[in-house]
Amino acid sequence: MNETFPGIVIREMPSGENGKLLYVLTADRGVVRINATGARKLTASYLKSVQMFAYSRLTVYEKNGHMTLTEAELIEGFYYIRKDLVALAFASYACEMAYISAVPDDSSVLRLLLNTLYAVSNAIAPINIIKAVFELKLCCVSGLMPDIEDGCAVCGDEAAGFCMNELEPRCAVHAVSGGEFIPLCAAARRIVSFVCGADYSKMLSFRASPDAIEDFCAFCESFMTASMEVNPKTLQFYREISRKQL
Ligand SMILES: [Zn+2]
Missing domain, CATH: 2.40.50.140 (Nucleic acid-binding proteins)
Incomplete structure (x- = not known):
């Protein structure tokens, strides 16, 4: 047939x-x-x-x-992905993660990957930001959205970051007891909330200081690898390539 x-x-x-x-x-x-x-x-x-x-x-x-x-x-x-080694390394990683995450009867991963490859090919944003947004959105479509707005999981105070061992937000006081801790400034937490709620066509429409972007990018990679329990070879390759180009 x-x-x-x-x-x-x-x-x-x-x-x-x-x-x-x-x-x-x-x-x-x-x-x-x-x-x-x-x-x-x-x-x-x-x-x-x-x-x-x-x-x-x-x-x-x-x-x-x-x-x-x-x-x-x-x-x-998406021809222009091949013009840049960092873009190519990221797109390969995104495809591997799509392969791991895709399920039948749900077009979310396809739509996310299409929007992501379009953003890379047309240089809509720097690759590190496209990568972070892709990672966070992939967690959301996989039912693993971070509950960043709930405050510290121990005391309920404002979260200062995320404990990756427990996969929960922690305040500055309870940060140490939770194992690997990724700090998130208030501006970075706002980006996390924005991206989680944004349509794929709007998910890159935010601005922030370099510090907030740095927190956001570190958080997204750690949160995705920890919550999905993956460490893809293509991510290691992306890290090597992007480090060399700095
Ligand atoms: Zn606390």
Whole structure:
């Protein structure tokens, strides 16, 4: 049976002599595996539709649970991601996290990744901010939103940051007892609340001081890796690459 649906290529590997195995993030099926026979030798326009990060309309022939690509039409290639090594490293990391987080019957991860790749490709904001917002939003769509506005989990006073061992906010007095502590100034806490509640199209529409941005970025990475219990290789690679470019 033939079927057509849009999706983003979030992972690819060589398969057979000239083929590729594609992992495609879709709106309602989560991540699907598609065999693209001859994908490495065909015309350039077809190649663009099935390369990493491509958002394409894919037609597949499905039999016994196996999908084979029959047609591919590029919707958006996010071409400029490939022009910058830090952008490329981040986009690869975002795709790995999308692969881990996507579930069937929920298009949230697809919409988040599309908005994120668009922001990277069009340089809407610095990569470290796009990365932090992506990490925080991914936690939100996975049901792991941080309860930053509740105050210290021990005494209820204003939170000074977040304890990553317990995954809860703590005041300055109770910060030490909670293990790894990530400080969050008031401005950074406001960004966390804003991003958690913002539409994907507005999630990068905030301004803050460099100090607040620094707190916010450190928090988002720590919170995501701690709450999802992941330490992706692509994140380590991103860290190495971005450190070298400082
Ligand atoms: Zn306290």
